[in-house]
Amino acid sequence: MxxxxxxxxxxxxxxxxxxxxxxxxxxxxxxxxxxxxxxxDPLPADIPDYQAALAAVKSPAVLDAVCRFLGVPLPEGGAPAPLEVPDEAEPCAGLPAFKLKDPLPVNEITPGFVSGQVKPTAAEAVKLTHLVSSLDVAVNNRQATVMLAPSEGGGWHLAAVRDGDGDAVHAGKAELGSLVFSEPQIRAWYQLKLLTVTPLNEQARQGLDGRASMTLADYQKLVQERYADKLGGSDYDNKGFSSGYATASRVAEHDTSSAPLVLGGSGAALVLAGGAFLLHRRRRTTG
CATH class of the missing domain: 1.20.5 (Single alpha-helices involved in coiled-coils or other helix-helix interfaces)
Known part of the structure; x- marks a missing residue:
């Protein structure tokens, strides 16, 4: 026992x-x-008012805006003038079913970083400017991306619908311990890990002068050379040579409603002008 x-x-x-x-x-x-x-997947915690952003991309108003955008064929080579988008009662009728993916954060370089007024740290170099959400499936062989801008007082509103899904694809490359950000003036996307910047697309490789990577401090010197004299309020900007240095958030500051507005950069965008939806192409210049 x-x-x-x-x-x-x-x-x-x-x-x-x-x-x-x-x-x-x-x-x-x-x-x-x-x-x-x-x-x-980027963590939802990186997005303030994340539930509001989810509600926005699932709202009937945003889906209708996407359907209006997809319902107008894009002209080859761009249109010489804005194209009016018909205001149909049921814009999604006749289109294949689709959904919008969960929104992703888009970070952009800050004016302070460009001007050299702040140190080259992740917290100072980039900031969240807007959210993007692309379609879960192509519709009639087309992709589209919704841009959400922060609303005054909190939440998010529809800012634009753009052709393609490049922004969402690149924003989705964020990894744990790294940060993905954009240099919107040249449509470049980078990854920042610790204090090392690496390119994610061809525009970014050109933006780093062909180098495979560089320190954040060296990258700051490059963007200073490119844009420091072109910031908003500079002589370059005031003389009207270009749109100046403007992030998507600066564009969105001029609109606090839920109406789509013009988003700079190449490609087609759905906008609201004079109460009518318009489809147009615009290219931002930096020099």
Whole structure:
């Protein structure tokens, strides 16, 4: 009897150690799985008022705006003048079913970083300017991206619908421990990990003068050379040589309603002018 009790006493600690080991293994696997998921998808915590952003991309008004955009064929080579988009009662009728993906954050370089007034740190170099959401499926062989701008007092509103899904694709490349940001003036996308900047597209590779990577401090010197004399309010801007240095957030500051507005950059965008939806192409210049 004594031997049996001793055997049980030895077995219980072994079982306890085994259970603890399995628990630690499961925890490690769960953490690895969680890290992998976070590496693929930007965390919703990075987006203020995330539930409001989700509600916006699922709202009938935004879906109708996308359908109006998709309902007008894009002219080859661009249109010489804005094209009026018909104001149909049921703009989604006749189009294949689609949904908008969960919104993703878009970070852009800040004017302070460009001017050299702030140090080259992640917190000072880039900031969240708007959100993007693309279609879950192509509609009639076309993709589209919705841009959401922050509303005064909180929340998000529709700012534009753009052709293609490039912005959403690049914004979705954010990984755990890194930050994806845009240099919108040249349509360049970069990844910032610690203090190292690496290009994510061809425009970014050209933006780094062909280098595979560089420090954030060196990158700041490059954008200073490109834009420091072209910031909003500069002589270059005031003389009307270009739109000056403007982020998407600066454009959105001029509109606090839910109406779509012009978004600079190449490509087609859905806008609202004089109460009518218009489709036009615009290219931002930097020099």
């Amino acid at each position: 004594r031997e049996s009790r001793t055997s049980r006493e030895r077995t219980v600690p072994r079982l306890a150690r085994l259970a603890a080991g399995l628990a630690l293994t499961a925890s490690a696997l769960l953490c690895a799985t969680g890290s992998g998921s976070a590496a693929r």
